[in-house]
Amino acid sequence: METIQQLLNEILDIDFIQGIISNPRTKDGILKMKVRPVEMKDGLYFQCESFTKTQAFHENLKAEEAAERLANSMSEFRQMQLSTKTMNYTVLISKKGKVTIQKKRQQGEVRAAELSHNRSKRYILQEGIAVPFLQDLGVMTAEGKIVKSRFDKFRQINRFLEFIEDILPQLDKGRELTILDFGCGKSYLTFAMYYYLHELKKYDIRVVGLDLKKDVIEHCSRLAEKYGYEKLTFLVGDIADYEGVQEVDMVVTLHACDTATDYALAKAIGWNAKVILSVPCCQHELNGQIQAKELAPIMDYGLLKERFAALVTDGLRAKYLEASGYDTQVLEFIDMEHTPKNILLRAVKTGKADQEAGEAVKQCEAFLGADPTLGKLLGFDRE
Known part of the structure; x- marks a missing residue:
């Protein structure tokens, strides 16, 4: 070194x-x-x-x-x-x-570092700088001050942007980048992502937010127009059926319920996405599949079975990503709207499939008696 x-x-x-x-x-x-x-x-x-x-x-x-x-x-x-x-x-x-x-x-004027030893935490979106979408969310006042009761939301948005900050070297700044956000919902993180990449970091990006709720999509579209975000588009649609692009640079899927996460991950892999950010939720599928008799002492308790099945589901997803040529991390994501803490899967494409990961997945599934949707979508046959 x-x-x-x-x-x-x-x-x-x-x-x-x-x-x-x-x-x-x-x-x-x-x-x-x-x-x-x-x-x-x-x-x-x-x-x-x-x-x-x-x-x-x-x-x-x-x-x-x-x-x-x-x-x-x-x-x-x-x-x-x-x-x-x-x-x-x-x-x-x-x-x-x-x-x-x-x-x-560096391009343009760069602010000198804050040299105070006892400074407060430096967030990517800083207090004192008014951000339109944060004002509409009720997180920030017109003067740029954080509303005390919404500070947890402010902290969550910044934490999400830190995950994106880490993968900036994987994104080509010399061309238009395509980013898909599946299950975007109210889209506060979608707006944060667009603001950070386009307004602050000056990336040329095209972002598509997809959700099944028509009223939510209409509301988000109005906000995007209000802010002048010309390359931020919201569409009504199902993750499994979306065919609007051939290749993408980044896929974001936050709280796509149960197997909708699997369809989003499979789509992302099929599009050769360079980066995947996924926060799964409601992992019900394996809860009804696990049959391993050796696990009966745990499976007798519904709450423990539910939590165990959720962890296994996300662990297998991470390994499927590795087997598909992605360097994958399982990270902790603070989320105040669903549970105090969630798992975030962050995958960066390497192009080198990990065969050992694929074999390990097959053995684990055989032991559990499980057959997850993502494996079937990716064509991983368990024999």
């Missing part, structure tokens, strides 16, 4: 804005790291923040120490994004350890 440490030694100074290390090689331990400059009594330090599934750890290091710490951490990750006042850097590491560094000059 000498090349990475050399880069960090060059840019960790007062002009450094932030760094994000993501896409871990394992699903245990540290899942993400962030670094930013902080001004302390004895000079400039760099605050390194490490996140596990349940905890966050902080340490303040001098520039050389921070460069060494971050460079060594890259042995456990696949990508790093770095920003200074003049440049953006993307560091990618292949499975064989090859390091690729891409750099691009």
Whole structure:
């Protein structure tokens, strides 16, 4: 990691804005790291923040120490994004350890980093900057202040945008990108995604939101027109039947109920989507299929059976994605409208199918006596 440490030694100074290390090689331990400059009594330090599934750890290091710490951490990750006042850097590491560094000059004026040590959490959508769709949601006032009773919604929207921030290197900024949002509902996250990618990050995107509720779609269409979001379209339709595109860049499916998630994932894979973000819900299918006698002590209790079946369903979905050529993570997503915490599946296309994952799925399904919809849609025969 000498090349990475050399880069960090060059840019960790007062002009450094932030760094994000993501896409871990394992699903245990540290899942993400962030670094930013902080001004302390004895000079400039760099605050390194490490996140596990349940905890966050902080340490303040001098520039050389921070460069060494971050460079060594890259042995456990696949990508790093770095920003200074003049440049953006993307560091990618292949499975064989090859390091690729891409750099691009900043466009326009860039705000200097906030150097306060005891600053409040820095959200992607910040308080004080009025955002039209947040005002209509009742999350923000016309002056840009967050409504106290809606702060959980504000936090959830920002958390969702953080998941997108991590995969920006996978999205081509030199052409129009197509993004589909299945089961978009009231579409507050759809609007957030469009605002973040198009208005803040200046990506050329075309977003299609699909839902079965005609009145909801009509309302969202009116809002898109009101905001001047010309490439944000809402349609009434079923996930399983939608045929409006040949290929897509990203598919988002949030709370598509039960097997509707499976149809959305199968569609995404068939369209060679580079990125898939899915928050499943109401995973009922396997609850009625699991027959393993060895699990009878658990299955005798309806609540435990329901939760077990839901976890198994999403675990198998993740493995099906890996078997279909996607690097897949199972992440925790804060959702105040359904349950306190949900699972989010984030998949990035590698093009290299994991045959071991496919075999593991078959063995697991055989043991459970289950035959999930996604496997059938993808043509994974269990013999």
